[in-house]
Amino acid sequence: MFSGGFSFPHPVLGLGDDISGAFNCSMDIERDANQRAIRFHNIKFEITNDYINTIIQDGEAGILMKVYCSSTFKTWTFLNPKDYFLINENDLYNKVEISVFVVTKTQIEQYSDNSFNKQFDGFTFGLNAKEVLAVTGNITMKIEKVDEKLGLGNIFKFFSHSSDKPLQFTYHQNKIHIMYPVDINGEHPPNALFKTSPWTAYNMFIVPALSGAFDFVEEAREEAEGYEWYAVILDLLPEDQWQRDSFVNAQLILKKGIPVLNSYNELTQ
DSSP states (O other), rough: OOOOOOOSSOBBTTTTTTTTOOOEEEEEEEEEETTTTTEEEEEEEEEEHHHHHHHHOOOEEEEEEEETTTTTTTTEEESOSSSSSEEEEGGSSSSEEEEEEEESSOOOHHHHOBBBBBBGGTOOEEOTTTEEEEEEEOOEEEEOOOOOOSGGGGSSEEEEEEETTOOEOOOOSSSEEEEEETTTTTOOHHHHHHOHHHHIIIIIIHHHHHHHHHHHHHHHHHTTTTSSSHHHHHHOEEEEEEEGGGHHHHHHSSSSSOHHHHHHHHHOO
16 A cells, blocks of 8 residues: 555545555666666566556556655656666665556546445546556665775765864764864864874774764664765674764774774874
């Protein structure tokens, strides 16, 4: 049953008990490395209502697929998809939600059938093109993506502010924003530190930023799951390896020794 909060002035298959039968869809997804895309394939539709099937076979209706990615806020629609369709992998992160509809392609002057709920007895509906005849429930699919551009270093954006403001972090976007103070001469500390003492810079900027990210997930998981930085963190440190302490998790992500000791060795050599 479709639960998207829609209502229609005519009977729709899959909406409550408007029409007897069911409308289901299934598919598989995989990464197409050659085309740098996510391939949606092995698409199968099942409509257990002869009347709706006949309308489709007569060319009066088709199957419309709507794909929405909450991480990138992008939407795609495909009418009568065949064996597969592709979406650029850079446009998809974390997960997609797919809704499938049967929609009219032409006018249907006499829309009526004995498979309709008895409350519609005696009614005949006239439909225009692009009217919905059937709906599926939302299908949520995780995007298994391997993309070398989405490493830890690519989920941060640095911004400078005045020297009287402390280091700050924000998480309400795809990148974690790090706002740092410039010194009295207008120099930017991250630039020098990442060049001369990268482990010290890691401890000063990255560890606290990641610690705050884990806290943010704890406080607002549903929102966090829509951001690119969350998908990268989850890939680098699966949730079953998370500790109770967010600061500990921030140090574990790199998996190349203990950051504070690496910084100590860096400064004492």
